[in-house]
Amino acid sequence: MTNSTTPSPALLAWACRALGARPAVTDVSHPRENSRVWRLDLPGSLCFYLKVSPKAVMYERETLALRSAAPALGAGGAPQLRASSAEDLALLLTAVPGRPLNEQALTPVEEAHAHRQAGALLARLHAAGDLSGPRRIEAEQALQAAGDGAEGHLAQAGDRLTMSEQKLVRELAEQLRLLPPLPIAYIHGDAWDRNLMWSTALQQAGWIDFERSRAATAVQDFVLPACSTWTDRPDLRAACLQGYGRNLTAEEQHALTCLAAIDAVSCLVWGPRFGDPHVTARGRRTLDRLLAGVFA
Structure with a gap:
């Protein structure tokens, strides 16, 4: 503060x-x-x-x-x-009704309900933004831009990553360049439980903090939940995508894995810099899962 x-x-x-x-x-x-x-x-x-x-x-x-x-x-x-x-x-x-979802103790059924609504709201947002002109170009180049940023994150992270981890991140970042064109959207950019409001009284979800919203590939809005909430809760992943209206394609899933590697390195830079052990732990756990081949 x-x-x-x-x-x-x-x-x-x-x-x-x-x-x-x-x-x-x-x-x-x-x-x-x-x-x-x-x-x-x-x-x-x-x-x-x-x-x-x-x-x-x-x-x-x-x-x-x-x-x-x-x-x-x-x-x-x-x-x-x-x-x-x-x-x-x-x-x-x-104000958006309710409190951040990560600050509430809900039943698994209530959590699934909240994530289903969250996915439905993301679907509306993704379809609502203007993707013409320069924004379309920005969206179409978003994965390449993410891959290009990996080296900078690695340099800042330094010895917080082993040589094997650095090699894996570079390989996954490079694979982003090889993917075919993926669905583009106007994304929230910071879509995870801290920015997802839930009102128990209204049984209603809402998103806040749009400062990272932009034209990008749609799958980029699922990196944060895939590296946090979804890790131990496949039911919440299923609920969110059900609300979203479709599952990720095989190419989007591979992009998600590549983007998770870059997010992990970013976490290992950002977490220690700002004294946030939760972000640091998220990055470390993502790298461990990627090395073990269990990220999905």
Whole structure:
């Protein structure tokens, strides 16, 4: 979390003007240096979120997603953009009902229900974005771009990987270049349980945090669950894909394996850098599974 527990006076004044009232402010930033998010509570149980994006590209991606694609998810399926300030990289968002799925203790049946809805929402998002012009080119080149980034991750990870692990990652990254064209989509980009809201009262799922949304291959939206939630819960994978409306093709499954290797290296860079043992453990476990040939 940042040292600042409240928005700047100017930013708070901007939010007050947009809301037409002065809210109670609570810092709800993630425990990392560049996270700045506040919950704004108004009388009558009205709740909004004020978010300052860490980078201009993230602000642009989230703003575009919330204006163009996320409305296809329906009421409660995604935040609504109340106001935005390009100068401050700030977004004022409505609240999505419920709490993050990873913070809840649900029955296996409830979890499957949530993941089925999550898959259905991803299917809507994937079909909703504009994939014409430059975005289509971006999507068609997404796998090659992911493969190209592997070497940089390996350099940063250094001796956190063995020589055998480095060799495997390079081989899998190279195989991304050999795949035929895969289905493209407008993806969420950070689709895992931390960003999946679930309301037990409404029995409703919703996605938040669209700052990594972009045009890409559809399978790239399944890397994070494949490396985390799905590892021990094939039933949740089945539920999500059932909601999504189709299974992954053999080529998409192979791409998923290759992308998981790159994600693992990224985790072994990001986790230690930001002191997140859960992310580090995710990367280590993915590499172990890939070396053992049991990643699916």
